[in-house]
Each structure stands twice: as structure tokens, then as C-alpha cells.
């Protein structure tokens with residue numbers, strides 16, 4: 001039998017994937033006991049992420065700030081070192097200034113963002129929808145132009161007050177700019193579009209693509225983790241905010257000590273109807289996932305402090321976990 005010769009398409013897609021930055025899923029989860037499992041079974045809980053089209057828990061300032069900073073900050077670039085070597089020395093400061101991250105989300109997650117934060121500023125927003133009429137694209141582009149006009153107005157006001165000229169005031173008006181928005185019909189199509197819309201390095205002032213974050217919701221996390229067209233041969237990371245309700249008995253916390261072992265096993269803190277597609281059972285399978293320590297996540301993934309121990313914020317306690325697909 002002749003040896004298996006991969007088709008040009010296979011070679012191309014494997015090579016292309018090796019050159020791409022990893023996909024980073026960023027998610028907040030809380031464990032919810034699995035109603036399908038018999039009560040006596042040791043089945044691990046599911047990871048709740050949403051309820052009734054919104055987040056199951058009250059606003060968590062520390063996590064929202066963490067999400068905004070991590071997804072907005074361009075490098076330290078989450079890139080395979082082979083690519084950096086191929087491309088020569090590290091990007092110059094000028095190039096770094098033109099790098100923008102992408103945040104990919106399902107249409108329902110996009111709609112769940114408060115109108116004034118939509119599209120998420122200073123990031124390329126990619127919305128995934130099956131809509132074939134163009135209505136979602138028109139709406140999202142319209143919202144981008146509204147947000148851009150507000151931004152230009154604010155810059156003009158600021159420069160009028162300070163008397164300083166700003167670069168934005170010289171920019172063409174929002175109508176003439178290409179929106180930093182993509183609407184795609186699937187996650188593979190979104191990744192393809194990103195790759196073809198943005199060069200991997202900034203040249204002649206053109207904007208280039210930094211890191212790619214998948215920000216939800218359940219359907220899009222499922223595409224990322226379960227669709228072989230997306231995940232095969234591609235580095236994948238998960239930055240997970242693990243979240244519990246703050247225990248009523250606050251004595252230990254008052255002393256600055258959270259009862260880690262109790263929190264570890266706490267479930268059903270919030271009502272959830274949307275779930276992360278995989279649970280602890282899969283994440284703890286060392287042949288598939290590697291748990292990445294907080295120092296590595298901080299230093300190599302996000303470039304800022306990460307809390308791996310429980311930390312209280314209002315009604316909840318959170319910690320950040322990192323996982324990398326093996």
C-alpha cells in the first residue's frame with residue numbers, strides 16, 4: 001500500500017495553523033450539579049456560564065477589569081516561538097502600536113453586552129451568526145459607526161479643552177472608515193476572515209492582528225472545543241475565572257483567609273441555563289489538557305498579575321485557572 005500522502009489542502013491548513021496565534025478561550029464559570037447524574041454518583045458538576053441571556057452572577061468588577069485588560073492589551077503576543085523566529089526580531093514599538101486583538105463571540109453574547117460597550121472598544125469584534133439576510137452585519141456595523149462617532153466627539157471635546165491637537169480629529173469621519181468589525185457565518189470562517197483581513201505583522205502603518213480571544217457564549221465555546229476544523233493542530237488555551245458564592249460565615253475571610261477546601265466543593269451557587277461544553281473531568285485529563293500555573297499564565301499569557309488563590313469581590317469569590325490543550 002502506498003504511504004498516506006496528505007492532500008495540498010491538508011498540508012496548507014496544517015502549515016497555516018502552525019503559524020497562527022493560539023486561540024484563547026476566556027470564560028467565567030461556576031460549578032452546577034448535574035441533574036442527569038444519579039444522586040449517589042461521583043459525576044463531576046457542569047460548568048455554568050449564563051442564565052436567561054445574561055451572566056448568572058452580579059457584576060464582578062475585578063473580573064470585568066481583568067477581562068477588559070487581557071483582551072485589549074496587545075502583546076506579550078501569544079505566539080508560537082517558531083513564528084517569531086521566522087518573522088525575525090520582535091516587533092518594533094511602532095508596529096506594536098498598530099496591533100489589535102480580536103474578540104470572537106456568538107451573536108447572542110454580542111447582544112448581551114450593554115449597548116454602550118458594544119462593540120467592545122479597541123478590539124476587532126467578530127460576531128458569528130447564521131443570518132444570511134445581512135441584517136446582523138448592518139446592525140453591528142451601524143453600532144460600530146455610532147460608537148466611533150461618540151469616540152471622535154469625545155476626542156474633539158478633549159482636545160478643545162486642552163488646546164492640544166489629537167490624531168483622531170484629523171481622521172476621516174466614521175462613515176469613511178472600514179469598521180473594525182467582522183460578521184462571519186461560522187468560527188472557521190471567522191478565523192479565515194481574520195487571517196486574510198489582517199497581516200500577521202504591521203507594515204506601513206497598517207493594523208495587524210494580535211491575539212485571538214473567544215469570549216463566548218456556550219455555542220461558540222462548543223465550536224472552538226469540539227469542531228475539529230477549528231481545534232485540530234492548533235494551540236488552544238483557556239483562561240477561566242472560577243467563581244463561587246462568598247460563604248455566609250465570613251469569619252475566616254475577615255481574617256483574610258478563605259476556606260479553600262469548602263469553596264473547592266461548593267456547587268449550585270447561581271442558576272444557570274447555559275454551560276461550558278466541557279467540565280472538570282475533561283480538563284483534568286492530562287492527556288488532553290495541562291493545568292498551567294498562575295505564574296506562567298501571568299508572565300507568558302496575559303502579562304499581568306493573576307490570582308490563583310480565592311479572592312473575595314462583593315458577593316462572590318474567584319480565582320483564575322489556566323489550561324492548555326496538550
Ligand SMILES: NC(=O)c1ccc[n+]([C@@H]2O[C@H](COP(=O)([O-])OP(=O)(O)OC[C@H]3O[C@@H](n4cnc5c(N)ncnc54)[C@H](OP(=O)(O)O)[C@@H]3O)[C@@H](O)[C@H]2O)c1
Pocket residue numbers: 026027028029048049050051052053054055105106107108109110112128129130131136184185186187215216217218219220221223274
Ligand atoms: N460566563 C462567561 O464567561 C460568558 C461569556 C459569554 C457569554 N456568556 C453567556 O452565555 C449566554 C449566551 O450563550 P449562547 O450559547 O446562548 O449563545 P452564543 O454562543 O453567544 O450565540 C449563539 C448564536 O451564535 C450564532 N451561532 C452559534 N453557532 C453557530 C454556528 N456554528 N454557525 C453560525 N452561527 C452560529 C447564532 O446566531 P444567530 O442566531 O444570529 O444565527 C446563535 O444563535 C448568555 O447567557 C451570556 O451571558 C457567558
